[in-house]
Amino acid sequence: MKNQNMLDVLIIGAGPIGLASGIACTKHALSYIIVEKGALVNSLYNYPLNMTFFSTSDKLEIGEVPFVSHNPKPTRAEALEYYRRVTLHWNLNLALYESVQTVTKENGLFIVTTTKTTYKAKHIVISTGFYDIPNLMNVPGEDLPKVHHYYKEPHVYFGQKIVVIGAANSAVDVAMETWRKGADVTMVIREEQIRESVKYWIRPDIENRIKEGSIKAFYHASIAAIREKEVDIMTASGQITLPNDFVLAMTGYLPDFKFLASVGIQTENDEYCTPLHDPDTMMSNIDGVYLAGVICGGLKTNKWFIENSRHHPDLIMAHILQKG
DSSP, rough: OOOOOOOOEEOOSSSSHHHHHHHHHTTTTOOEEEEEESTTTTHHTSOTOOBSSOOOOGGOTTTTTTOSSSSSSSBBBHHHHHHHHHHHHHHOEEEEEEOOEEEEETTTTTEEESSOOOEEEEEEEEESSSTTTEEEOTTTTHHHHHHEEEOOOOOGGTTEEEEESSSSSHHHHHHHHHTTTTTTEEESSSSSSOOOOOOOOTTTHHHHHHHHHHSSESSEEHHHHHHHSSEEETTEEEEEEEOSSSSEEOOOEOOHHHHHHHHHHBBOOOOOOOOOOOTOOOSSSSEEEOGGGGGEEEEEEEEOHHHHHHHHHHHHHHOOOHHO
């Protein structure tokens, strides 16, 4: 492995907030690199092909680069194009398809080993999001090939009996899109209704489809077991068995708490396991290690979005510069 020159800042994660952190470094003439285990804005790349954002395009902008969309709400494809354009505009220093393995501190410097090399940095910014680790149901049969925690597009589910688990935006999008493309859709929902946080232009549509019986739904229900051709559902009236071809478990995702712990970052003693950080500086309990973006919310993955965490890199840079 080759040794890199010492960096002012090493940024982990090339999502929108990681890119914004690189832009902030550029503005203040700080040396940096953005290390990403996958593609540029990897989480956005893995979103469903036809996904539409809840936010308007102006709220997704970073680096003073305009984001012009053809629709009131931008699509996944438009977002990928936009963040590629931002990266080129700012000539951001990226190390893609390179996973961070360890972060240690020696003599006041961070030593970061990756799958390709070793870096030394004065400061670390962790902006890894939460999209890489599915929130498992831990039921028998969840490891079957027919069970998917990620969804790309509806064609493969044409003519199939599918169960969609969840009541938030992702589950509703999956249920509506697969139903429109010819799937027989049943939703399994823990709550008593579709969540109020579902996109306002979609919520009435899914509720009407359920009401008319086009999409079946079980409320106050959960998956008990999954088999090759069936699923067992526990409902308020008892357990029922349904014929089934695919299970799409839109049960959410988790931050990589194991990685945070390996760095030494502690979590608050709350139900969300919120990583410790100062909201005014974004510094964690480890001097020189900062958190940015949705990772700051821990298990409360609906607290931070691109639009309301775009300022995190500015807070971080202000603190770094103040420390000198």
